[in-house]
Amino acid sequence: MKYRLITFFCSYLSRRWSSGIARYQQKIMRTRHIHPVLHLLRWPFILAQGGIVGLSAACLVGAFRWGLDAVPRHVWPAARELPARYGLFGILLWGAVLVALAYGAGRMVRAVPLISGGGIPQVELECQGRLHVPLNIWLRVIAAKFLACLMDTAGGLSQGREGPSVQLGAGIGAIVDALCGHTESGRRNLLAAGGAAGMAAAFSAPWAGFIFAFEELKRPVSRTSCLLTLSAAFAAWWGVGAIFGFGQLFPFDDISAPEPAAWWKLLLVGLALGLGGSLYNRALIRLKTAESRLPIPRQWRILPSMLLAGVFLFTLPEILGGGGTLIVQTGGGGTTFAMLLLFLAGKVFFSLLSFTGDAPGGILMPILCVGALLGLAAGCALDGVSPSPENACWLICGMAGFFAAVLGTPLLGLVLVMEISGAASCLPAVALVILTADLTASRLHITPIYAALRSSIVVNAIPGGKRRVALSPRMLQTRSTRPDTRRTARQSARP
Incomplete structure (x- = not known):
């Protein structure tokens, strides 16, 4: 019920706002031949959208980083003291906690398959147009990814926060797209900008976030995509530093280089x-x-x-x-x-x-x-x-x-x-x-x-072959790149 209310609210705002924004953008495009200054007014809107995506991603990813940094400082030392206080019962107690964490994270992955792994391959597929995730699914992805990664980190798994941060940032881009109403190309640009903002917020590295959108996510280079991604990445970098106090990751400024x-x-x-x-x-x-x-x-x-993480903890x-x-x-x-x-x-x-x-x-x-x-x-x-x-x-x-x-x-x-x-x-x-x-x-x-890793996410529907589905069909929508797009799943799976 909670997700339905949020989805209805976002859809309502999208209908109210997108129509007005679209009419204003069309007016600017019609009058650009009369007055070139009016044509330039769209660039402030692009920078503002990038700033909104970046600051929103900074708040979400900053809270995510704060939670992941707090777990090793509080949970792991308390777990290491359990055997000294309670002996064998303390070890069994921590083992039961690990079983509960593993089951909780596994249930979330089963309910929302898009949160499996780091999340960057899923974002790449959507930026390339090979995967389409509706807004209501994005809301579930953000909530489930946040909680499941906290569970995995509490258990001690050797995983990072950067891939999930990219997926969380892309989710912010999808929400902003739903509020503003863009074309398919504009949606992909906002998703890439959100991913870049998530990378910049996770590493406190804005230029790396900017390059990530084009070298890894393979977005076409244009003035619109560059301005949108650059403003989102630097807004996210500034946000995590100003709000949460995160700075440079490693203190290696005074290292001497080899001769x-x-x-x-x-x-x-x-x-x-x-x-x-x-x-x-x-x-x-x-x-x-x-x-x-x-x-x-x-x-x-x-x-x-x-369970192996529990062994390595001691x-x-x-x-x-x-x-x-x-x-x-x-x-x-x-x-x-x-x-x-x-x-x-x-x-x-x-x-x-x-x-x-x-x-x-x-x-x-x-x-x-x-x-x-x-x-x-x-x-x-x-x-x-x-x-x-x-x-x-x-x-x-x-x-x-x-x-x-x-x-x-x-x-x-x-x-x-x-x-x-x-x-x-x-x-x-x-x-x-x-x-x-x-x-x-x-x-x-x-x-x-x-x-x-992308090959294990794409739904392959090859005529004359078998249909391999890595994600749940109700959670995943794909767009066929073949000319015959009217073939159904049953026809594609027919030998």
Whole structure:
């Protein structure tokens, strides 16, 4: 009933506002040949819409970040004290809590399949016109994604907040589109602007959010899309800083870059990151394929990784969560090389397992963490030294190179890592590592991770073949790209 009231209210405002806005825009378009100034009046409306999307996304994503940051500070320490206070009963009590969290998140995924995973592939499909999500479904996605990600983080899964933040921001763009009333192209621009605002708010990186809309979401570059996305990204960045006090993600401003004589080491590190990213992609896709064949109810598929998180909470708590704290810890020194390798192996294994079961949560921060650990380990092995603040540039190069190899977005990786680290002195070294890693991954013919994950979301209706539905038909509407769009699902599934 609550969702129906919200949907009715948004539809009512859309009918009242969109008609007036549409008539005013048509009047401007008719009179632009008479007076060019009137034609320019649409640009303030575009900037205002981007600002509204950005500020709204900042409020939603900022509250989301605040909740995810509060969980490790309060829930995990309290859980670690249970065995000392209650003994075996305390361990069983935390196990029961993990079972309840896994079941709750699994039920949400079953009720709203669009919240599975990070959410970026779903946003990409809608921006490309291959997926259409009505407004009432977007409202359910926002609420379910928010709560399910909090449950997963409370359980300790190795997942990030950036993918969900992009989906939450795209949901804000869909709401603004419903209120203003746009064409299909305008709707896609608002969805991409909302996704960019979510990325900017999650990382406190506006330029990365702007580039994300065009390099990852594949939006056509035009004056309208650029102004809308840029205003949304910078409004979201300003909003999370002014309202919630979030600033630069990692304190690596004073890192010294390698000397030009040692740049041959950068090529080797980039090669290692490209190979590692390729193996990570293949392992993740094969694990997802194997997991989908298991005869386990969907609402219980998160339970194995959740119980394993409970084991790691008492044995290796550093690998829990997205990994931002682990990046700061290893970059600040005080970690031996053997411990660094243990963190790397544990983070890779647990991150891959945490993404199974359609668990709602992102993979961007775990990818950055794995890349940072791999880059630091490779650089320290080449230098023959232990991890320290003096060789933390390898950590920055590892984040950027592994990100580019896994996602296939070198420009986004460069800009993002520079913004979240502030290590401007390492820019030439990072660029060289990114080029090497991306070239290595492309030579190995590795499909970017989000392009591979999109194939499990699209409803394939191939004439003469089988119809594979990854999402519930009542939650998903698709548009066929084939000329014969009148074929029904039964005719498409007919052998």
